[in-house]
Amino acid sequence: MGFIAFIVLGLIAGLIARAILPGKQTGSILMTILLGILGALLGGWLGSVLFSQPLEEFFSIETWLLAIGGSIIVLGIYGALRGRNGHRA
Template structure:
């Protein structure tokens, strides 16, 4: 069940990261999900390294770090994907 939640969270994080980036990112949905999952894991690791505490509510700083990490990954992968497709 946690695998399914990772996919759902990766989709949401990846789509939000694409919204943050300027312009169009012509990468497929499966790559958006994959980069969202990886960005979520990197964001969690960064939040732990920065000693961001867990709260009973929404962890806005942790989510911002996850989306930021996914946005960086998408920004790095999109040009390579475009060259691959051309």
């Protein structure tokens, strides 16, 4: 998958993960996009380690599920570190 496609995947996965996570999100949209890209990287790495399924094809359901799952993990960790009111915990 190309670099631009990977950024678009991370952007969309981050926005979907933000919509899935409960409660008010304290980060900006830019932070969500950056964390979504990081989450897509994490999801791709976890997919290759656990399931032998790396992020290869942009239109594959497995790719999207791995990217969204990784984004949920990263956004959850970020939210826990920032705390509920936007201040560091």
